[in-house]
Each structure stands twice: as structure tokens, then as C-alpha cells.
Amino acid sequence: MADQVYWEDVTEGMELPSIVKEPTTRQLVQYAGASGDFYEIHYDKDFAIGNQLDGPILHGALKSAFLGQLVTDWIGPLGTLKRLQCQYRGMDAPGNPITARGTVTRKYEEDGLRLVDCEIRLENAEGQNTTPGYATVILPSRNG
Amino acid sequence: MSTPANFLTEEMRQQAIGVESPPVTFEVEKGHILRFAEAIGDPNPQYTDEAEARRGRNGGLVAPPTFLRSVRGVNLELPFELSFSRRLDGGSDWEYFHPVRPGDRITAVARVAEMTERSGRLGTMVFMTTITTYSNQFEEVVATQTNTLIAY
Numbered sequence: 001m002a003d004q005v006y007w008e009d010v011t012e013g014m015e016l017p018s019i020v021k022e023p024t025t026r027q028l029v030q031y032a033g034a035s036g037d038f039y040e041i042h043y044d045k046d047f048a049i050g051n052q053l054d055g056p057i058l059h060g061a062l063k064s065a066f067l068g069q070l071v072t073d074w075i076g077p078l079g080t081l082k083r084l085q086c087q088y089r090g091m092d093a094p095g096n097p098i099t100a101r102g103t104v105t106r107k108y109e110e111d112g113l114r115l116v117d118c119e120i121r122l123e124n125a126e127g128q129n130t131t132p133g134y135a136t137v138i139l140p141s142r143n144g
Numbered sequence: 145m146s147t148p149a150n151f152l153t154e155e156m157r158q159q160a161i162g163v164e165s166p167p168v169t170f171e172v173e174k175g176h177i178l179r180f181a182e183a184i185g186d187p188n189p190q191y192t193d194e195a196e197a198r199r200g201r202n203g204g205l206v207a208p209p210t211f212l213r214s215v216r217g218v219n220l221e222l223p224f225e226l227s228f229s230r231r232l233d234g235g236s237d238w239e240y241f242h243p244v245r246p247g248d249r250i251t252a253v254a255r256v257a258e259m260t261e262r263s264g265r266l267g268t269m270v271f272m273t274t275i276t277t278y279s280n281q282f283e284e285v286v287a288t289q290t291n292t293l294i295a296y
Contacts, residue, residue, distance in 0.1 A: 021185060061233065062184060072186075072208075080240075082240055
């Protein structure tokens, strides 16, 4: 597989290929249906405003799904996601594009596994990190 | 809407920690995985394309990492009412042990790990940390999710 990243190819400090997501209210409704989370702050503007918000906001779990995609796109079909952590520090609203980014922070071997830790984040259009987190993955080796 | 300035006593905190939900069992359907992958906008063939997924390390279709968020009905019965009308999700921490596949029967149990109170921009806020353990029909733990709920 041409796109597969191997543990040997990784260096600490390298950036993961970023992905841009353009969430819409329609996507939030779609996510509400698929996840069963129908809390109205995610699609009902009046309800959101009544809850001291400026308008509907993204589901936190949808934002972690975006970060999940960032990492699983990078590790390819032979990589394994072991840990995915993030905090919803800032709110993101539909209509505003967000970019998922990541940086390799540590490359190591443990219990015979080839592991990589990454710092991951979602940046809004102003470049603010609304959703900091980290991930740990297992990567395949070129040496089998 | 008024919220109490100081809500959580140490006694309440001790009562809450360790509270566990009844188990909820959930069948993983292929069509649900497809709808979930579409909803998060992730075209990864590991979730939807059987032939492609077969060449991956799991040897078949799997669910996206956050798919288990769609297990609903996991109810924690606290010994007191969390008397705040508003809720925010503070963050989540997933650990993965086995893939989740179509046809799996997943049982979820949630447990309260911590409860704290803070004052912030939105007034008094209660942070409840829960750990949900997801097991499959082979009694393997497939994932755990630590989640922080903010009530305010």
C-alpha cells in the first residue's frame, strides 16, 4: 500500500498531514441522528441562545471524531489507534472551517510494539486551538 | 435560572464516586457504521468497503474510533439531583484494546470516577468524570472512554 506510513519513516517533531473539516448545521443534524445525541444546543438556534450560547455549537464527540480521522488517515490500514484524548476547550460553530493538525512528540518501543505519541488539535479560522489532545498509535515496521 | 453558588459537598462527592450504571447491550449494525462514518464525514474504506477493509490489519470492516458514542441509554443514577439545567461535554479520553466489528454485541457500563466543583465564567460548574467500559460478546474489553461532563 503506497500510502502506508511505517514506524521507521517517523521522526519526532514531524507534522501529520492536516485535514480541513467544514461542519454545517446539516452535518450536526446528521451526527445527532447517527450518534443518538439529540441535545438541542447542536441544531436549534433559539434553544442554543437560551443556553447562553451565540448559536448552535458542534458536538464535542464530533470534534473528537475529526481528530480520530486525522490520526487514522495518517496511520493507514496497517496502523492501530491505541489512545485518543482531547479536551473541548473552545466552542466551534457550524459554518466555520476547522483544521485538524498533529505533531509527533515521541517515538519508542514498548512490549515489542512500535509506538508513536502525537499531540493533536483542532484549529479554528483564527488559528486558535479549540480542542487540544493527544494520541498514541502502533505502526507497522518495514522489518516485519 | 439560578444555580446554587456552592452545590457539591464532600459527602455528596463521596456518594457519587463509584456509582455504576446498569449494563446496556447494543448490537453493532453495518448500516449504522455507514451512517456514522457519513455523519462524521470520514470516507475511510475500513468502515464501508468490505474488499478494501479485508486488506487492512483487521481483516474486515470495523467501526470508527468514536462510534461507541452512539451507545445510548447508559444511565447513572446519582443519589442526589444534579440540579443544573445546562450541560457541556468537557472532553474524552479513549483507550482501544480490540476492534469493533459489524455484528458485535457491545455491553457498556459507566462508573463515576470523580466529581468536583469549580466557579467559572458560567457560574458554578460541576465536573463529573465517568469511565465507560465497552465489552464485546467474547467478554473482551474493546475500549474504555473517560468522559468529563460539565453541568452548570
